[in-house]
Amino acid sequence: MLNKNKGFTxxxxxxxxxxxxxxxxxxxxxxxxxxxxxxxxxxxxxLLNEARKIQLDFMTDDTKPVKGxxxxxxxxxxxxxxxxxxxxxxxxxxxxIVETKTKEIIxxxxxx
Numbered sequence: 001m002l003n004k005n006k007g008f009t010x011x012x013x014x015x016x017x018x019x020x021x022x023x024x025x026x027x028x029x030x031x032x033x034x035x036x037x038x039x040x041x042x043x044x045x046x047l048l049n050e051a052r053k054i055q056l057d058f059m060t061d062d063t064k065p066v067k068g069x070x071x072x073x074x075x076x077x078x079x080x081x082x083x084x085x086x087x088x089x090x091x092x093x094x095x096x097i098v099e100t101k102t103k104e105i106i107x108x109x110x111x112x
Contacts, residue, residue, distance in 0.1 A: 043103060047073070051098040051105050058096070059109065072100050079111070 008016075050073050058064050058077060066077040075098045081090040096107040 043100075044105075047098060047100060047103050047105050051075075051096060051107050054098060055096055055107050055109060058094075074099050 050070070054070070054073075054075050068075055075096065077094055077096050079092070079094050081092045083089075084091050092111045094109040094111055096109060098105050098107070
């Protein structure tokens with residue numbers, strides 16, 4: 001009777017460890033990228049929330065200045081117009097720019 005070895009050879013173990021290492025490395029990179037994207041989305045959401053708050057304050061408070069800073073946010077409001085129907089009519093608006101050191105968001109408000 002032949003005695004068959006039951007078990008893995010060294011080569012099979014090395015290949016299995018190498019494959020496991022590649023899968024683990026790919027999973028780790030995916031987690032790091034996902035974490036960075038989540039942080040960026042959270043920062044953008046916070047900036048948008050602050051811009052909406054400033055917009056609401058400006059629309060409800062006539063004494064609010066057109067330039068200012070709050071915490072890490074800097075904001076400025078300017079007026080503009082857009083010609084319509086070959087310049088026969090103008091669409092007037094106010095532009096609110098809210099920015100941090102790395103991001104900026106612009107909101108447009110209609111004027112009546």
